[in-house]
Amino acid sequence: MTNTSSSPSPAGPLAGLKVIELGQLIAGPFAARTLADFGAEVVKIEPPGAGDPLRSWRLLKDGTSVWWQVQSRNKRSLALDLRQAEAQAVVRQLAAEADVLVENFRPGAMEGWGLGPDELLAANPALVMLRISGYGQTGPYRDRPGFGVVAEAMGGLRHLTGEPGRVPVRVGVSIGDTLASLHGVIGVLMAMQHRHATVSADYPKGRGQVVDVALYEAVFNCMESLLPEYGAFGAVREAAGSALPGIAPTNAYRCADGGYAIVAGNGDSIFRRLMECIGRPDLAADPSLAGNMGRVAQVEMLDAAIGDWAAERSVDEVLAALAAAHVPAGRIYTIADIAADPHYAARGMLQQVRMPDGSALAVPGFVPKLSLTPASHRYNAPALGADTDAVLKEIGLNAEQIAALHARGIVG
Numbered sequence: 145m146t147n148t149s150s151s152p153s154p155a156g157p158l159a160g161l162k163v164i165e166l167g168q169l170i171a172g173p174f175a176a177r178t179l180a181d182f183g184a185e186v187v188k189i190e191p192p193g194a195g196d197p198l199r200s201w202r203l204l205k206d207g208t209s210v211w212w213q214v215q216s217r218n219k220r221s222l223a224l225d226l227r228q229a230e231a232q233a234v235v236r237q238l239a240a241e242a243d244v245l246v247e248n249f250r251p252g253a254m255e256g257w258g259l260g261p262d263e264l265l266a267a268n269p270a271l272v273m274l275r276i277s278g279y280g281q282t283g284p285y286r287d288r289p290g291f292g293v294v295a296e297a298m299g300g301l302r303h304l305t306g307e308p309g310r311v312p313v314r315v316g317v318s319i320g321d322t323l324a325s326l327h328g329v330i331g332v333l334m335a336m337q338h339r340h341a342t343v344s345a346d347y348p349k350g351r352g353q354v355v356d357v358a359l360y361e362a363v364f365n366c367m368e369s370l371l372p373e374y375g376a377f378g379a380v381r382e383a384a385g386s387a388l389p390g391i392a393p394t395n396a397y398r399c400a401d402g403g404y405a406i407v408a409g410n411g412d413s414i415f416r417r418l419m420e421c422i423g424r425p426d427l428a429a430d431p432s433l434a435g436n437m438g439r440v441a442q443v444e445m446l447d448a449a450i451g452d453w454a455a456e457r458s459v460d461e462v463l464a465a466l467a468a469a470h471v472p473a474g475r476i477y478t479i480a481d482i483a484a485d486p487h488y489a490a491r492g493m494l495q496q497v498r499m500p501d502g503s504a505l506a507v508p509g510f511v512p513k514l515s516l517t518p519a520s521h522r523y524n525a526p527a528l529g530a531d532t533d534a535v536l537k538e539i540g541l542n543a544e545q546i547a548a549l550h551a552r553g554i555v556g
Contacts, residue, residue, distance in 0.1 A: 145494040145506060156183025157517040161336075163244040164235070165189065165219065166226070166259075168196040170292065170318050171276045171359065172248030173215050174325035179244070179332070180218035181510050181519040187238065187535055188216060188526070192223040192556025195528040206501065213497060214507050216525035222536075223529030223556035230554045232257045237539045239264045239271060244332055248276040251286045261354050270349035272335040274328045280358035290359055292320030299363025300370055307385045324362040331355035391436060392443040393418075396476070397454035397462070405454055405462045408472040410436060421469040422453040497524055529556045 161184040165176035168190065180186040190196045196216075201209050224231045236259065239245050245264065247254055254260050254275075261273050275281055278290010293314060296302050301320070306313040332355055339350035373379045381389060386396035388410070396404045409418035412434060419428035427449065432438045439446060454462050459475050466473040475481070483506065488494050493509040510519035532555050536546050549555040 145489065145496045146492050146509070155517070156181070156519055157514065159183035161185065161244065162242045163187070163246060164238050164242045165246045166235070166254075167246065167248035167276070169198050169201075169248075170215075170321035171324045171328070172246045172274075173198070174322055175274060175276065175328040175332070176219065176246045177215055177217065178325065178329045179246075182514075182517070183520075184244070186219040187222050187531070188219045189222050189224050189226070189235065190528065192225055192529065192553065195221070195223065199528070205499070205505070210505060213499075213505055213525045217497075217507070218522050219526060220531035220535065221526035221529055222532050224532075225554050225556075226257055228552075228554045230549060230552070232259060234536070234539070234549075234555075235259055236264070236267065238535075240268045241539070242268070242271060243336070244272045244274065246274045246276075246328070246332075250289060251275075251277050251279075251281050265352055265354075269347055269352055270339060271352040272332055272339065272355065273352070274332050274355045274357070276324050276328050276357045276359070278359050280361065281354075281356045292318045292324075292359055295320040295324070295359030296363050298360040300367045301363050304381060304383050306383050308383050310383075312383060320359050320363050323366060324357050324359045327362045327365065328355060328357045331357060387443070387447075390440055392439040393446040393450060395447055395450070397447075397451050399454050399459045399462055400456055401458040403459040404476050405459050405466075406474050406476065407450060407454075407462075407466065409450070410439070412436070414471055415439065417469045418450070418466070418471045421465055421471060422450060424449055424453075495521065497521060499524070532556065 158179055161179065163176055163179050163184045163186045165173060165186055165188040167173065173188070173196070176184075176186050176188065188196075194200075196212075198215055199208050199212050202211055203209065224234060226232060226235070235257075239259070255262075264273060265271055277286070278295055279285035279288055293302075296315065296319060297312075299320065301315070302312045304312075305315060335353050335355055339352060342351040343349065370381055373381065386404075386406075388394040388408075391410045393415070394408045394410050396406050398404055407418070409415050415433065416428040419425065427433055427446070433442065433446075457465070463473055463475060477485070482488055483494060491509070491513075493511075495507050495509050496504045497507055499505050533546055536549070536555070541549075546555070
C-alpha cells in the first residue's frame with residue numbers, strides 16, 4: 145500500500161477554488177470530496193454536537209466511522225447551527241467569497257434560511273451553486289424526502305437487479321447517491337467553464353449559476369437503452385441475474401472449486417476464440433452464431449456449454465485458459481481480494497493514512513488519474529469543528545465575536 149500523510153502535497157488542478165459544503169451523509173459530501181481531492185479548498189459546515197451523521201455510520205474506530213476518513217479527507221470542519229440567524233449570516237459571508245456552494249437539503253430548506261440562490265447569487269454573481277436532492281428543485285415530487293435507495297428504484301435500476309421472479313435486490317453500495325454526486329461534479333466543472341467564458345465589465349468573475357441534480361435522474365441517465373426500447377417496441381427489460389440481456393454470451397459461471405468466473409465472450413472474434421478454448425470448434429464455426437443476434441437466440445445452449453466446461457476446472461484454471469485465449473474474464477472480488485491485488489497497488493488505489501493515535505488506516509486512492517495535476521491526500525478528515533475559529537477569523541470576525549458565538553452555541 146502507498147503511504148500518505150497529512151502534510152501539504154502538490155496543488156491539484158482545482159487549487160484555489162473555494163468550496164462551501166452544506167448537507168450531510170453521501171451525495172453532497174461525496175461531490176465536495178471529489179473537488180477537494182483535486183485541490184479545492186473545502187469548508188464543510190456541520191451541526192455542533194453530533195456533526196454529520198456519517199461520523200457514526202457503520203464501523204467505528206475510536207468513536208468515529210472509518211468511512212469518515214474517506215468521505216471528508218482534504219476538508220476543513222466548521223461547526224455551525226444553521227437554524228440560527230447568526231449562523232446563516234456566517235454562511236452568507238462565506239458564500240460571498242466562495243466559488244462553489246454544495247448542498248443536499250430538501251428543496252426549500254436553503255430558501256427558508258435565507259440562503260437560496262436568489263440571495264446568494266445576488267451577493268456573489270459568480271457563485272456556482274450545486275443542489276442535489278431526491279427529485280430536483282422543480283416538479284410535483286420536489287418536496288418529497290428522497291434517499292438513494294428510493295431514487296435507484298424510481299430511476300429504473302432496482303427493477304433490473306437480482307434473479308428473475310425474485311425480490312429486486314439493492315446494489316451493495318449507495319450507488320444512487322454516488323451517481324448524483326458525480327453528475328454534480330460534472331455540472332460544477334461545466335458551470336465553471338461557462339463562468340470563465342462570461343467574464344465582462346458587468347461580471348468581472350464571470351456568471352455563476354445553479355446546478356440542479358436529482359438523484360433519480362442521475363440513475364435514469366445511466367439506464368442505457370431502456371427508454372428507446374420501450375418507446376419503439378413496448379419492451380420492458382426485466383431482471384436477468386448475472387447475464388447481460390441481449391448480448392451473448394456474458395455471464396457468471398460456477399467453477400469446480402465453488403467460485404465463479406465472469407466471462408464476456410460477446411464480441412464476434414472473441415466468441416470464436418472462447419469456443420475454441422472450451423473445446424467447441426463446432427460452435428465457433430457455426431454461421432448461425434457468427435453475430436450477436438444469432439447467439440442471443442441460442443444463449444441458453446451457449447451458457448450450458450461454457451458452464452459445463454467451467455464446472456470441471458477451478459476459477460484459477462478457467463481464468464488462466466481464457467487469458468491465454470485473449471477472452472475477457474475475471475473473478476468476483478471481495479474487498480480482501482482487492483486489498484491483496486498487485487494491480488490495485490500498482491495503480492495507487494490502495495493508500496494508507498496515519499491516524500491521530502499513530503495507527504495506519506487503509507483508504508481508497510484517487511480517480512481519475514491526471515498526468516500533470518494529480519489528486520493528493522493533503523490532510524485527514526477533520527474532527528468536528530476543528531477549523532471553526534480559523535474559518536471565522538478568515539472572514540473577518542474578531543476573538544470577541546467568535547467567543548460570543550461559542551457562548552450561545554451557534555458555533556462549536
